[in-house]
Amino acid sequence: MAIAVLVLARTRNLFSVVVLAGIYSFLMGAVLVALDAVDVAMTEASVGAGVSTVLLLSALALCRSREARPGERPWLPLAVAATTGAMLVYGTLGLPPFSDPDAPIHTHVVPRYLQDGPQEAGVPNIVAAVLASYRGYDTLGETTVVFTAGVGVIVLLRRLRRAKDTA
Amino acid sequence: MSNDLILRVVAKILIPFILLFALYVQFHGEYGPGGGFQAGVIAAAAVVLYALIYGLDSARKVAPDWLVETMVAAGVLLYALVGVAGIVFGGNYLDYFVLGTTPVDGQHRGIFWVEVGVGITVSGVMLKVFYMFADRQP
Structure with a gap:
């Protein structure tokens, strides 16, 4: 994954950028499988590696396939990114150790979901039970976000096309 | 790409299995990994593959624009209606316990229909975005 990211940052050929991003997503999916998050891994593989690669390629067909050189050296953005990254790494130092059973996330509502979920929802996949039942409002919001994003793309691209037709 | 014999044949063999897998992930999501x-996304990917190999116009015959646009809205509506059904049967909004004869049965039904709603909207949005991008002339 590190190699993929480094090559991604170096290359100026947008086609290989898209393909490398797909490879990165697949590797990320493999990492998620190793972490036992199969649902997330499936999403990452299908959305990140599959559909978004196709969408980026079809967008690439509309523009030039080489990235333009930036006019100036991006020192300020680099500094901002480095500072934010350093702060995030500093924040992880305060987190409990990985897979610590006493971590706050494992003592709040998770024991209740894991113990009562199978009886209350009657669904073996706890992820589905939490997603669709315990957190049903959140998932309704998420679906609305997907809907809104789709409508946004439709409105934007359709207006562009109409403007071209009249011009 | 559309004249490549190998691609056409392989796509023709693969697409039914992709669609079947999408249905499996949809309706088996309560028991195994996956969900709406x-x-x-997988169902949309099948149509996208068809469009890539056989051309956008043939894909539009399979999944016409009006159908895709209806799917975008219908999924959210289905989800919200499951919530309303909870009120109608005497519970709270998105309360699945009242939807079946037993609470567990109600939960099953609620989760099932909610996941169907999510699946319809996601697949509609993915396809529509692909159509919009693939349709534009450079």
Whole structure:
């Protein structure tokens, strides 16, 4: 994954950028499988590696396939990114150790979901039970976000096309 | 790409299995990994593959624009209506316990229909975005 990211940052050929991003997503999916998050891994593989690669390629067909050189050296953005990254790494130092059973996330509502979920929802996949039942409002919001994003793309691209037709 | 014999034959063999897998992920999501979101993306990917190999116009015959646009809205509506059904049967909004004869039965039904709603919207949005991008002239 590190190699993929480094090559991604170096290359100026947008086609290989898209393909490398797909490879990165697949590797990320493999990492998620190793972490036992199969649902997330499936999403990452299908959305990140599959559909978004196709969408980026079809967008690439509309523009030039080489990235333009930036006019100036991006020192300020680099500094901002480095500072934010350093702060995030500093924040992880305060987190409990990985897979610590006493971590706050494992003592709040998770024991209740894991113990009562199978009886209350009657669904073996706890992820589905939490997603669709315990957190049903959140998932309704998420679906609305997907809907809104789709409508946004439709409105934007359709207006562009109409403007071209009249011009 | 559309004249490549190998691609055409392989796509023709693969697409039914992709669609079947999407249905499996959709309706088996309560028992194994997966759910509406993943199933929607996989189903959309099958049509995208068809469009890539056989051309956008043939894909539009399979999944016409009006159908895709209806799916975008219908999924959210289905989800919201499951919530309303909870009120109608005497519970709270998105309360699945009242939807079946037993609470567990109600939960099953609620989760099932909610996941169907998610799947329909996601698959509609993915396809529509692909159509919009693939349709534009450079």
